Amino acid sequence: xxxxxxxxxxxxxxxxxxxxxxxxxxxxxxxxxxxxxxxxxxxxxxxxxxxxxxxxxxxxxxxxxxxxxxxxxxxxxxxxxxxxxxxxxxxxxxxxxxxxxxxxxxxxxxxxxxxxxxxxxxxxxxxxxxxxxxxxxxxxxxxxxxxxxxxxxxxxxxxxxxxxxxxxxxxxxxxxxxxxxxxxxxxxxxxxxxxxxxxxxxxxxxxxxxxxxxxxxxxxxxxxxxxxxxxxxxxxxxxxxxxxxxxxxxxxxxxxxxxxxxxxxxxxxxxxxxxxxxxxxxxxxxxxxxxxxxxxxxxxxxxxxxxxxxxxxxxxxxxxxxxxxxxxxxxxxxxxxxxxxxxxxxxxxxxxxxxxxxxxxxxxxxxxxxxxxxxxxxxxxxxxxxxxxxxxxxxxxxxxxxx
Amino acid sequence: xxxxxxxxxxxxxxxxxxxxxxxxxxxxxxxxxxxxxxxxxxxxxxxxxxxxxxxxxxxxxxxxxxxxxxxxxxxxxxxxxxxxxxxxxxxxxxxxxxxxxxxxxxxxxxxxxxxxxxxxxxxxxxxxxxxxxxxxxxxxxxxxxxxxxxxxxxxxxxxxxxxxxxxxxxxxxxxxxxxxxxxxxxxxxxxxxxxxxxxxxxxxxxxxxxxxxxxxxxxxxxxxxxxxxxxxxxxxxxxxxxxxxxxxxxxxxxxxxxxxxxxxxxxxxxxxxxxxxxxxxxxxxxxxxxxxxxxxxxxxxxxxxxxxxxxxxxxxxxxxxxxxxxxxxxxxxxxxxxxxxxxxxxxxxxxxxxxxxxxxxxxxxxxxxxxxxxxxxxxxxxxxxxxxxxxxxxxxxxxxxxxxxxxxxxxxxxxx
Numbered sequence: 001x002x003x004x005x006x007x008x009x010x011x012x013x014x015x016x017x018x019x020x021x022x023x024x025x026x027x028x029x030x031x032x033x034x035x036x037x038x039x040x041x042x043x044x045x046x047x048x049x050x051x052x053x054x055x056x057x058x059x060x061x062x063x064x065x066x067x068x069x070x071x072x073x074x075x076x077x078x079x080x081x082x083x084x085x086x087x088x089x090x091x092x093x094x095x096x097x098x099x100x101x102x103x104x105x106x107x108x109x110x111x112x113x114x115x116x117x118x119x120x121x122x123x124x125x126x127x128x129x130x131x132x133x134x135x136x137x138x139x140x141x142x143x144x145x146x147x148x149x150x151x152x153x154x155x156x157x158x159x160x161x162x163x164x165x166x167x168x169x170x171x172x173x174x175x176x177x178x179x180x181x182x183x184x185x186x187x188x189x190x191x192x193x194x195x196x197x198x199x200x201x202x203x204x205x206x207x208x209x210x211x212x213x214x215x216x217x218x219x220x221x222x223x224x225x226x227x228x229x230x231x232x233x234x235x236x237x238x239x240x241x242x243x244x245x246x247x248x249x250x251x252x253x254x255x256x257x258x259x260x261x262x263x264x265x266x267x268x269x270x271x272x273x274x275x276x277x278x279x280x281x282x283x284x285x286x287x288x289x290x291x292x293x294x295x296x297x298x299x300x301x302x303x304x305x306x307x308x309x310x311x312x313x314x315x316x317x318x319x320x321x322x323x324x325x326x327x328x329x330x331x332x333x334x335x336x337x338x339x340x341x342x343x344x345x346x347x348x349x350x351x352x353x354x355x356x357x358x359x360x361x362x363x364x365x366x367x368x369x370x371x372x373x374x375x376x377x378x379x380x381x382x383x384x385x386x387x388x389x390x391x392x393x394x395x396x397x398x399x400x401x402x403x
Numbered sequence: 404x405x406x407x408x409x410x411x412x413x414x415x416x417x418x419x420x421x422x423x424x425x426x427x428x429x430x431x432x433x434x435x436x437x438x439x440x441x442x443x444x445x446x447x448x449x450x451x452x453x454x455x456x457x458x459x460x461x462x463x464x465x466x467x468x469x470x471x472x473x474x475x476x477x478x479x480x481x482x483x484x485x486x487x488x489x490x491x492x493x494x495x496x497x498x499x500x501x502x503x504x505x506x507x508x509x510x511x512x513x514x515x516x517x518x519x520x521x522x523x524x525x526x527x528x529x530x531x532x533x534x535x536x537x538x539x540x541x542x543x544x545x546x547x548x549x550x551x552x553x554x555x556x557x558x559x560x561x562x563x564x565x566x567x568x569x570x571x572x573x574x575x576x577x578x579x580x581x582x583x584x585x586x587x588x589x590x591x592x593x594x595x596x597x598x599x600x601x602x603x604x605x606x607x608x609x610x611x612x613x614x615x616x617x618x619x620x621x622x623x624x625x626x627x628x629x630x631x632x633x634x635x636x637x638x639x640x641x642x643x644x645x646x647x648x649x650x651x652x653x654x655x656x657x658x659x660x661x662x663x664x665x666x667x668x669x670x671x672x673x674x675x676x677x678x679x680x681x682x683x684x685x686x687x688x689x690x691x692x693x694x695x696x697x698x699x700x701x702x703x704x705x706x707x708x709x710x711x712x713x714x715x716x717x718x719x720x721x722x723x724x725x726x727x728x729x730x731x732x733x734x735x736x737x738x739x740x741x742x743x744x745x746x747x748x749x750x751x752x753x754x755x756x757x758x759x760x761x762x763x764x765x766x767x768x769x770x771x772x773x774x775x776x777x778x779x780x781x782x783x784x785x786x787x788x789x790x791x792x793x794x795x796x797x798x799x800x801x802x803x804x805x806x807x808x809x810x811x812x813x814x815x816x817x818x819x
Contacts, residue, residue, distance in 0.1 A: 304472055305520055308431065311470065328475055374520055381515035384479055384507075 002197035005242040009199055012234035019231045020222060029233045036240035040204060043247040044189070045180035052205045052223045053236050057171040057192035060205035061091040061138075063216050063227065064167040064188045068136040069099055071212030072165070079135040083108045083126060085118050085150065086336035092138050092169055093332075105135070109336075115280045115288070116148035116337050123158055131162035139166070141173035141189075145333045145349055146279030147293030149177060156185035165211060171195055171203075175246030176254060176290050181206050188213075191243070193235070197354075198242030202235035257352050258282065258291035260361060264350055265294050267365035272372050274299050278334060278347070292352040297339065301346040301375035302382075304328045309374055310348075313367035315360070318349045346375075404523040405429045406581065409513060410463060410471070412456030414604045415528030415584055417463035418596045422583035423526040424467050430526070432464035432471040435513060437480040437504075438615065459604050466601055476512050483507035485615055492625055492651040495678035496788025499738070500613055501568045502802075510572040514579055524579050530558035531566040532585035533577050534798075538709075553577040555706050557797040559588045567738050570792045570802035573704045622652045622660075634683030636661060639676065639692070650683045656693055656784020663687070674784065693784045697811045698734070698775040700791050700803025703749065707800040711749055726750040726774070732793045732800055734775055736785050744779040747793050747800070773803040782808070 001009065012032060017025030019033045034048070041048040054060045065082065072079045082096045086109040099105035108126060111119045118139055127134065137159050142149045156166050165187035173179050174191045181189055188211065192203035207213055207226075219228030262282055268275055278295045280288035298306060303319035310317055319328055330344035350364070406428040408420035424430045434457050457473055464471035484503045491498035514525050534554045542548035555577055558564040572580065587593050590609075597605035616624045629651055636645040645663045647653065657675040667673050667689070674693055677686040705711060716727035727749040733742035750772040775791065785808035793800040 304474065305516075308470070308472060309520065328473065378516045378519035381519045382474070382476060382479065382512045384482070384512060 001199055001238065002242055002245055004245055005198050005238040008241045009234050009238035012237045015233065017233070019233055020220065029231075032233050032237050033231050036236045039240040039244050041206075043243045044174070044191070044206060045182045046189075046206045047182075047209075049209055049224075050181070050206050052207055052227050053231060053239075054203050054205055054227055055201055055229075055232075056194075056203040057089075057169065057190055058091040059216075059227075060190035060192070060203050061089070061167075061169055062095045063205050063213070064190060064207070065092060065095040065136070065138060066099060066216050067213040067226065068165055068167065068188070068211070069103070069105055070214035072135045074214070075212065076135075078133055080104060081106045081108055081130060081134045083110055083123070083134055083137040085110045085112060085139045087112050087116055087143050087145075087148075087333040088138065088140055089144055089169055089171070092140070096138070106133075110139070112148075112336050114338050116143050116146045116278070116333060117280075117288070118150050118155065120151060120154055120158065123155065127158060127162050127164070131164070134162065134164045137164055137166045139168055141168045141170035141179065142177065142290050143279070143333060144172045145331055145347075146295045146337070147172075147290035148279045149173070149288055149290065152186065153184055160185070172290060174243065175250055176257075176292065178250070179247075187211055193239040193242060196239075196242045196246040198239040199235045202232060202239045204239075253354060254291040257356070258286065260352050260356055260358065261292060261294050261350075263358065264352070264361045264364065267361055268294070268296055268350075268368060271365050271368040272296075272298060275372075276343070278337065278339065292356075294350040294352075296348055296350075297334070297343050298346040298348065298372055298375065299343065300379050301372055302328070302379050303345060303347045305375035305378045306346070306348050306371055309371035310364070310367055313363065313371065315364045315367055318351065319347055346379075405521060406431075406524050406526050407513075407517040407520075407522045408432045408469070408526045409509060409528075410434050410460035411528070412459035412463075412604065412607075413528065413610065414594060414597050414602070414607050415530075417460070417467075417528070417602045417604050418593050418600075419526050419528040419581075419583040420463065420469065421467055421596070421600050421602065423581065424469060426583070428526075430467070430469045431522070432460065432467070432469050433513070433517075434460040434471070434473045435480075435508065436473050436475045437477050437484075437508070459607070463602050463604055466603075474513070474516070476508055479512045480504070480508055480615075488613075488615075489625070489628055491788045493629060493680060494788075495650060495680040497654045497786035498788045499568070499790045500615070501738070502571050502790045505568055506571040510576045510580065514576060518579060524581050526581040526583055528584055529565045529569055529582045530560050530563040530584055530587065531569050531582050532556040532558060532797075533580065533582060551578075552709070555799040556585075557794070557799075558585060560590070563590055565738075566794075566797075566799050567735055567790070567792050570706065570799045571704055571790065574706045574708070577706070625649065625652050632683055634685070636663065636685045636687060638667075638673075639686060639688045644687065647685055650678050650680060650685050653678050653685045655786035661685075661687060678786075690783070694781045695783070695785050695808040695810050696777040696781045697809050698736070698777075698782075698785060698791060698805055699807045700773040700775070701771060701806045703771055703773045703801055703803040705749065705801040707795075707798065710795065710800050714748065716749055729776075731778075732795050734777070735792050735794065736782060736789050736805065742794055743777055743782060745793075746776045746778055748774050749801070750774055772806075773801065776811075781810075781812075 017029035019029040037048045037051045040051050082105050084092055084096050096107050100107045111122050139150050139155050141152055152168050159166050167188040168186050169190045170179055171190055171192045175196045188205055188207040190205055194200040213226050215226050217228050222228050222231060275296045275298050278297055282289050307317055307319055330341045331347055334344040334347055406423045408423055408430050410416045410420055410432045420432055461471050484500050487503050488498050488500045517525050534556050536552045537549055538552050539547050539549045555566060557566045594605050612619045631648045634647055634650050635643045636647055637643050653675045655675055658672055671689055673687040674690055675685055676688045676692050711727055714727040714730040729746040729748045732745055732747045734745045735742040785805055787805050789805045791805050792802045
């Protein structure tokens with residue numbers, strides 16, 4: 001947590017009021033919540049009444065997908081199709097597939113190109129064919145694994161004539177790239193605290209007034225009846241401080257991160273010439289990618305071997321998103337980009353943050369060649385295949401449910 | 404040393420990892436994901452591949468303060484252990500998947516990957532001991548040469564001893580393996596150690612079943628994977644007594660589940676004597692026909708060069724029936740069976756025109772076959788495919804896969 005967010009968090013923990021109570025302490029808490037709502041709205045180009053506080057990104061995404069689907073179905077029962085990009089976070093994909101399994105929704109996974117960018121022509125074709133059956137569209141602002149920034153405004157423009165609400169998971173984007181809710185034309189947008197220097201377990205769904213949003217959590221009717229539950233005043237205040245801070249510092253921080261990231265990309269390419277950058281190349285399309293993100297696949301390596309070896313060398317990285325049992329699985333994002341399962345196993349994502357330095361990048365560059373050599377040897381050892389043979393690789397189509 | 408602790412999520416491997424940490428090693432915990440069905444979730448704890456077990460392993464690693472990874476070896480597991488399990492049953496044999504898992508997964512895929520990543524050894528929660536001896540011999544130039552010999556021994560905890568399923572790992576891999584529970588004499592002692600360290604798996608029940616047969620129904624698993632194949636159940640004279648849905652589901656020595664309509668003429672129980680995969684027939688007969696005193700094995704692994712050398716074994720022996728001399732030992736054919744006295748010898752090359760040719764490399768080279776003569780008690784119901792382990796006292800001498808078991812001596816009382 002950022003020092004300012006932490007200070008706000010701790011200060012609020014000593015207050016006792018429930019913002020829904022009418023006594024003095026309650027009114028005081030209510031004021032904190034509403035000021036926080038105004039601060040979040042101001043930072044995102046939204047109106048305060050559009051901000052619904054939640055317990056984080058997953059809840060906001062669930063509310064958007066389920067709430068919009070149910071909300072639309074009440075008035076227009078034929079709208080059963082949910083369009084989502086194939087590279088969405090599981091917090092979007094899984095509720096969408098859950099709706100398909102339990103409530104008769106139909107899922108359409110929109111394809112992406114090899115850099116992970118949404119195929120707008122596929123969206124146009126889908127809407128031209130069955131636009132009046134679509135309940136909602138959800139396309140993330142920026143991808144969490146490969147950092148690709150999606151053409152969200154174009155999606156909104158394409159969807160508008162059909163009267164289809166568009167949601168965007170902007171968890172990775174806020175504080176990294178400019179996010180203006182009103183200017184985007186979006187109907188709903190997800191953000192979360194812990195990606196911005198705020199606490200874990202708090203976030204928001206920014207949703208236009210009048211949007212047909214059926215609640216997921218029922219109870220005391222808080223947050224305009226859409227999200228019941230006692231408001232977490234300390235978390236909300238700290239969240240608002242963090243959002244304000246992250247958005248204010250965004251431009252300078254992004255410049256620093258992008259420069260560092262560009263060094264990292266050059267360094268990795270120099271150290272391991274056959275490493276493949278996934279997602280847009282920042283040296284040619286600087287604005288197409290999150291500034292602090294780099295992502296490579298290392299042929300013949302397993303990502304978790306590299307992760308271990310780099311961790312031992314003091315470099316912390318990530319292979320993607322871990323599943324329930326912690327079993328590394330080929331990323332559905334890479335598979336949707338047309339990467340083979342074999343290549344996807346060697347994925348490593350490098351995330352740079354406010355505390356990252358050029359020393360970190362240098363340490364990575366120094367440790368990488370030996371780590372890759374060892375990981376390749378380990379990959380052969382555990383596969384039981386003789387050196388130089390490749391497993392038959394498969395490319396999946398976008399219609400398949402991501403693992 | 405840099406030690407990789409294989410953590411199944413059970414109490415044994417958790418305590419083994421703890422002891423490795425306390426011995427001063429730099430330890431990393433690894434849980435092997437072996438199930439193809441990654442969403443598999445089983446109630447309770449029975450085996451090594453459920454999500455719950457992965458969580459227990461992670462929790463133990465957290466308590467010990469060591470890094471923790473999950474390695475997905477499910478493809479290799481399916482290709483080796485499960486495939487072997489199916490093809491062995493299909494061939495009318497009785498495999499031991501735990502032996503094959505140790506051979507192909509724990510002490511090959513896992514150990515080799517660990518070695519490639521820079522680990523010096525793998526620690527597991529097996530109950531067995533590695534005893535190290537220094538042996539001084541005269542070198543080729545006449546000067547004394549001292550080398551370290553590693554012996555695999557039974558655990559002092561006889562009920563838990565796992566040397567039987569470990570023997571297949573061979574000699575070379577002993578140098579890269581650590582069994583921290585080797586000296587424990589009781590499971591209660593291990594549970595107490597777990598409790599003392601705050602490891603929440605201390606009360607977890609033991610696992611007994613085959614981990615990839617989640618409901619414990621091996622016959623059902625075989626039927627689902629191999630399909631039903633109706634065939635005849637016959638007696639030794641060839642008379643048809645009944646039908647079955649797949650000869651592969653029967654094991655030599657089996658008595659239950661034959662579903663024969665009528666009793667034998669002499670009214671005595673009948674047992675499976677033979678499983679004939681080609682004709683898909685199951686031969687049944689009286690118990691005494693199950694008694695054997697000769698066993699031949701293939702795919703042999705030796706862990707005692709010195710014993711073979713004393714038996715006159717020349718490592719470069721060739722020829723169709725080159726063999727070591729006979730040596731005295733005891734043999735065990737089941738994980739929890741008792742050892743019986745025997746004479747054993749290593750043999751190179753095919754026996755009776757069958758079997759695999761001798762291999763020129765690795766520990767399996769020194770006599771890919773093994774011949775065993777039981778010198779005391781006989782054994783009953785020894786099926787092809789079972790693992791046979793040779794001991795001298797507590798020391799493991801070698802391991803082989805039973806290819807053929809038969810009776811050479813006459814029944815007691817008969818004249819020789």
